[in-house]
Amino acid sequence: MGTVYDLIVIGSGPAGQRAAIYGAKLGKRIALVEMREVVGGACINTGTIPSKTMREAVLHLSGYNYKSIYGMNYRVKERITMADLAFRVQHVIKTEIDVTEAQLSRNNIEMLVGVASFEDATHVKVTNTKGSTIYEAKNILIATGTKPATSAKVPINGTTIINSDLVLNLTTLPKTMIIVGGGVIGVEYCCMFAALGVRVTLIERRPRLLEFADQEIIEALSYHLRDARVTMRLNEEVESVEEMADGTVVANLESKKKVQADALLYAVGRQGNVDELNLAMVGVDSDSRGRIPVDKDFRTKQPTVFAVGDVIGFPSLASVSMEQGRIAAARAFGDESIVSNPSFYPYGIYTIPEISFIGKTEEQLTEEDVPYEVGVAYYREIARGQIRGDTTGRLKIIFHRESHALLGVHIIGEGASELLHIGQAVMALGGKLDYFVETVFNYPTLAECYKVAAFNGLNRVANV
Numbered sequence: 001m002g003t004v005y006d007l008i009v010i011g012s013g014p015a016g017q018r019a020a021i022y023g024a025k026l027g028k029r030i031a032l033v034e035m036r037e038v039v040g041g042a043c044i045n046t047g048t049i050p051s052k053t054m055r056e057a058v059l060h061l062s063g064y065n066y067k068s069i070y071g072m073n074y075r076v077k078e079r080i081t082m083a084d085l086a087f088r089v090q091h092v093i094k095t096e097i098d099v100t101e102a103q104l105s106r107n108n109i110e111m112l113v114g115v116a117s118f119e120d121a122t123h124v125k126v127t128n129t130k131g132s133t134i135y136e137a138k139n140i141l142i143a144t145g146t147k148p149a150t151s152a153k154v155p156i157n158g159t160t161i162i163n164s165d166l167v168l169n170l171t172t173l174p175k176t177m178i179i180v181g182g183g184v185i186g187v188e189y190c191c192m193f194a195a196l197g198v199r200v201t202l203i204e205r206r207p208r209l210l211e212f213a214d215q216e217i218i219e220a221l222s223y224h225l226r227d228a229r230v231t232m233r234l235n236e237e238v239e240s241v242e243e244m245a246d247g248t249v250v251a252n253l254e255s256k257k258k259v260q261a262d263a264l265l266y267a268v269g270r271q272g273n274v275d276e277l278n279l280a281m282v283g284v285d286s287d288s289r290g291r292i293p294v295d296k297d298f299r300t301k302q303p304t305v306f307a308v309g310d311v312i313g314f315p316s317l318a319s320v321s322m323e324q325g326r327i328a329a330a331r332a333f334g335d336e337s338i339v340s341n342p343s344f345y346p347y348g349i350y351t352i353p354e355i356s357f358i359g360k361t362e363e364q365l366t367e368e369d370v371p372y373e374v375g376v377a378y379y380r381e382i383a384r385g386q387i388r389g390d391t392t393g394r395l396k397i398i399f400h401r402e403s404h405a406l407l408g409v410h411i412i413g414e415g416a417s418e419l420l421h422i423g424q425a426v427m428a429l430g431g432k433l434d435y436f437v438e439t440v441f442n443y444p445t446l447a448e449c450y451k452v453a454a455f456n457g458l459n460r461v462a463n464v
């Protein structure tokens, strides 16, 4: 009889890696199936890592962070090319792959290269150029992630009409660009291209961008987008896209209007990678977006089959996927000790400037009829904000009007995704607004915003 693994993980993105490593730490025999030549999934190879690296390169080369201090023409490089950006991105991808491979190998995880499909609830077939092999496991975890959603009416050609996997395929920086989709991917790339001087038209079918974020923060972001000469077309739906004879691209809107540009990025959501899995063999379904339903322990309706990460849908964040992977591996081996509270999961949106938040928005609290108050600190009131030249950032704390319990923290500005974790820790440990008043922060730091926002909030409560 062949090897019987304790767990076969399908997909080596953040969710799969964490599940495999956690299982290995429990002393289990783990195999990890990956169909790409390298590990890391969309996160390392086409999504999170490349886009955040590109953002950092854009900020540095365009001198974005220093423009207001050293003059509007401040630029590290006069003509920034796609090759400049790709150079840095490829370097970081490679190092991240090396780090991940070393980690998997240190934990004795067996790598199986090929496309996995179910034979039954405990057997997986792995097919590669050499043929197919069937492997047995007591548990199987699906962590296959997602790919950009497509439309028959949008002919992705990889050069002028692209999706987020193909951004670095652009050989030259277009002068004008249409971005379809005002979700996280669309808005993040919109900020990067606009900072490079591209005239971007952002088309979103809903009345506002990033609907799940706090409205005041999104209004502040919209101000930055306008400042970066982005044209926002909200409440407009793109029906089809055409390539023109002169090499430009036209987006045909449902309202019968047309928008023309040199290039178009199609970012209208993502689709679960389930086509190859043969889910029918285990009686597991997926919805129209390829999302697999799971219970609170990430079990599908087949008890030995789990699913985690982007393939199960919202929130589709690498950070959350890692935690889901760890929990699923624990549950597969009967470990109930890990508890994780999604109320304390943070969001980091790498727009320019960054947005980060945790907890409830004002809109949610109003709907839930919770008595809340808000305290705000603007970076311009904080010495570090002035020193760094970010005078538009703001940090907003939402707290319970009577108990002072923290209900949410919402930040837009430089360092938001790091700064948020102070609020997250205080919230998760049950701290209240008063903690920030009583705490001495390094001076000058952006962290001081917490203290200023807390005083601002307390003043409002006192003045009611």
Ligand SMILES: NC(=O)c1ccc[n+]([C@@H]2O[C@H](COP(=O)([O-])OP(=O)(O)OC[C@H]3O[C@@H](n4cnc5c(N)ncnc54)[C@H](O)[C@@H]3O)[C@@H](O)[C@H]2O)c1
Binding pocket: 180, 181, 182, 183, 184, 185, 186, 188, 203, 204, 205, 206, 210, 236, 237, 238, 239, 267, 268, 269, 270, 314, 315, 316, 317, 347, 348, 349, 350
């Ligand atoms: N920093 C991060 O946390 C991060 C970064 C990138 C991606 N992600 C995740 O990846 C996933 C995919 O991101 P996404 O931005 O592609 O999807 P999304 O679903 O978040 O946004 C797509 C947007 O496109 C709009 N849209 C759809 N069809 C349209 C049309 N025909 N015309 C105009 N607008 C249209 C939708 O209304 C929606 O706002 C999300 O779950 C996101 O959270 C997260």
